[in-house]
Amino acid sequence: MKTSPHLRPAFFLIVSLALLLVAERADALHPQITKLHGKSSESRANSNFGSAVAVTERWIIVGDPNHGQKGFQAGAVHIFNVRNGRYVRRIYGDDTVAGDGFGSSVAVCGNRLLVGAPNRTESASFCGTAYLFDLVSGRQIAKLTPSSPAAFDFFGTSVAVSDDFAVVGAPGADGSTSDSGSVSVFDAKTGDPITFSTSGTLPNPPFKPADGASGDDFGAAVALCGHLLFVGAPNADASAGKVYLFDVTTGVRLRTRTNPGGANSARFGETVSTEGGLLVVGAPTDDEVAGGAGAAYLFDAYTGVQRIKFTDAAGQLGDRFGSAVCVSGGLILVGSEQAPGAASGTGAAFLYDAASGARLEELTAPDGKTNDFFGHAVAVCGNVAVIGASEAGDDVEPAQGAAYFYRPIGGPLPMQTLAKMRDFAPGTEEADFRILRDVGINPDGEAIFCAQLTGPGSGGGTDKGVWHTLEGPVDLAVKSRTDLSAVAIDFNNVRSTALFGPVMNQGNRGIFQSRLVGTGVNGTNNLAILQKQASLPVSSLLRTGTDITQLGDARIQIFREVLQNANVDAVTVSYLLRRGPGGITSIDDTGILSVNASGLVTDFSARENATIGTGASAVDLRQFFGRATAGRGNYATFGAYCSQASGGPSKQGLFYDQIGNSDDGVTALAMTLIPDATGEEFYRTFTGETNTSDTRSIYRAVLTGADVSGANNEGLWDEDGYYQIFRKGSGVADGPDPDGLGGDEPIRPLDENVVVNRILKFWPVGSNGSIALVKLRGPGVNASNDCALFFCDSTENVYVKLMREGDSVCDWDCPKIRNIQRVEVNPQDGRYAIVVGLTGGAARNQALFTGMARFGLLHTQSALRMPSMKLRKGTHYDSGYSQATTLRSILLDESTDRTGAGGKGLKQSLNNNGDLVLSLQFNNGAKELVIGNP
Structure with a gap:
């Protein structure tokens, strides 16, 4: 040697x-x-x-x-x-x-x-x-x-x-x-x-x-x-x-x-x-x-x-x-x-x-x-x-x-830098990025994100802002202390303070929320949903405290959830109305509405005290849950309490409403038998919902009844045929036949004695599929392998295990998946990204994987739906024109709500072309938002 x-x-x-x-x-x-x-x-x-x-x-x-x-x-x-x-x-x-x-x-x-x-x-x-x-x-x-x-x-x-x-x-x-x-x-x-x-x-x-x-x-x-x-x-x-x-x-x-x-x-x-x-x-x-x-x-x-x-x-x-x-x-x-x-x-x-x-x-x-x-x-x-x-x-x-x-050898990072901590913030004077967060991407690969600033021009380090790439380079939409007088007539001498909740699921516009201060601003009207369209100035879509004619001059007190439809000109808002104006009381102060890019209310029929459905199935809506879905179609799904129009006690239900049209109805009601019930098994509460590209709902529910116990009291259903996707206490159905021609043993995603213990998160995939992250229990299951990600094709009743903790990783040192940390799914075609912890030394114990759950033929080509590793902690990068350094951590923003439902109109970190936005940290202290298809 x-x-x-x-x-x-x-x-x-x-x-x-x-x-x-x-x-x-x-x-x-x-x-x-x-x-x-x-x-x-x-x-x-x-x-x-x-x-x-x-x-x-x-x-x-x-x-x-x-x-x-x-x-x-x-x-x-x-x-x-x-x-x-x-x-x-x-x-x-x-x-x-x-x-x-x-x-x-x-x-x-x-x-x-x-x-x-x-x-x-x-x-x-x-x-x-x-x-x-x-x-x-x-x-x-x-x-x-x-x-x-x-x-x-x-x-x-x-x-x-x-x-x-x-x-x-x-x-x-x-x-x-x-x-x-x-x-x-x-x-x-x-x-x-x-x-x-x-x-x-x-x-x-x-x-x-x-x-x-x-x-x-x-x-x-x-x-x-x-x-x-x-x-x-x-x-x-x-x-x-x-x-x-x-x-x-x-x-x-x-x-x-x-x-x-x-x-x-x-x-x-x-x-x-x-x-x-x-x-x-x-x-x-x-x-x-x-x-x-x-x-x-x-x-x-x-x-x-x-x-x-x-x-x-x-x-x-x-x-x-x-x-x-x-x-x-x-x-x-x-x-x-x-x-x-x-x-x-x-x-x-x-x-x-x-x-x-x-x-x-x-x-x-x-x-x-x-x-x-x-x-x-x-x-x-x-x-x-x-x-x-x-x-x-x-x-x-x-x-x-x-x-x-x-x-050492190294090449450039396979993604472009969107913004970097301590770099100057475009559109500001004497202000640099201090904290980068809440990043989203649209189908065209354009991004929107929030940041907190530092420096002499940052208002003592308190300024926040929203930046975007709708017009090419990173540009400022609005930051704290920005004069919003040009936004709308009722914004004269009004300024932004905190900015949050950016969403950009469409190719030409993004939305975000801003708290307001200034002339005439008080606790009843200090929140607005703002919009940034390509080549147009920032505009206002909705503001608390403003009379809404379609609701009888009622005024919104709180935006409980703000969603942007991907394929329809609609922003869907779950709201709580202020009691008093418009005659609003505690029995009619919740609902959802939709506005278009011009700020016009295009749908408002789904509200408390309205009747939904027809005939014997009609119900009167009561208090709304405060969440909705507005994924890719022109239907919204929402949860609310209800009572039969003919009378009776209030109970929970899931409902649908076509934006701008009169088609609405009941998806599921509490205290009704679940699909394919084998005994007294009833819906009790609905604990999360999203919808597919053809507008049908995917929902999770807690069950009750004489034949329900703590071991089987949760499930996930697809409204299309009311297909049960997962049930707590039940195994995962078979995978595909290896050649798709029959005659062979199907690929089993799990041992037949391993069952679902909890449904953590779920996303729609196209019109008839879903991805779910679940906890498992059963023989051989322990803390090192009890979490798995599955794709389900509900049309063919076929399941594909995409990843499970404890799986081997394709790399020279052959580590295993220690834990699944973050998952993001694009609901259009089932592209997915996973950030995981790996076994082995701390220097290389995190990685990013991506895959396409909908790729290829379901049976013969299921292997092509598996994830592949794209980034790994500890990798040495040398851009050729800046300091060579090593990747230290990977952060992926998820699009799920507090219930674990994703693909419902919140911001996306992954688009249908495979472009991702990530937050990366390096050993030299650099923290960056990056974008691209790694």
């Missing part, structure tokens, strides 16, 4: 539109480079140390397939400490012998190591094997062998491992056809092979593509993340190459990705890597730049859409750009093992920003020589990278191989 005394400058660049900004920070731009070597008491000449590499926040693993300690070309794997690059130990299989090629491939998950020995002769020549190890002790856990070994299978050519699965590729094995190649899946904890359904209804047998052909080399490369398994077949289609996507939990093929460059013998799929919803595929003999110069492609792992094709513009004949690829933490590292580098054919590696595709740096060996094959293997984790140079020599012996360890 050597640490180079000559550190090559690594000028990290970030491209933003047409602007190229270059930084010169010593820590990020001059990473320390340590050269790693293997150890052996035998000759190391032609050992090929560095043929395979992997790295975590704890370990560096380097494969040495021709290592001779156990015999000629027996192989070995060397372990190093990632903190200092020091040598830890050497690992062999318990039965490693000459010719095995042990260490030709390596994969790591936490403290679990998977090693391929593809040349081993077991029951047939070169059939191959693989081995599982515990990295802490170096102990072999299991030996993995193919179910039907045959000569020249080369089982172990590629390997991938997660906390649950170990995957081994055998590109010479009989798969779909003779010698087409295969992959095998094992239990990562025990090494036991996992079998999958072979039902005749499957479109093709597990992990065997129907279009496979002899010589495809299917299994030459594998990449695994969560449920998604990508398998490369670089010789398919006359070496144009293919990559297949499978659900590793079912074996069902989800997609086939052919070479985007066409049939040019590019060997697309010779290398693959996946993480964070991204897929990188190497095509090292692509000829776009020059014959065999190579290329690499970046795809969305879920949709399959190509984002970028990477090439080296200066590439030359036979460079093999794409000979190795790795994606991790928003960085992509591509090896080009025959690129010129420091000398002809030395090799190079190229670092890219995954979000923008910008090249951050070309990495070369400071002491590189011709034909070192630097870039034959690459790995990235966090802020470190390892690059193998499998033919490097002359340090001790020729072609012994080497690996180069770079730290």
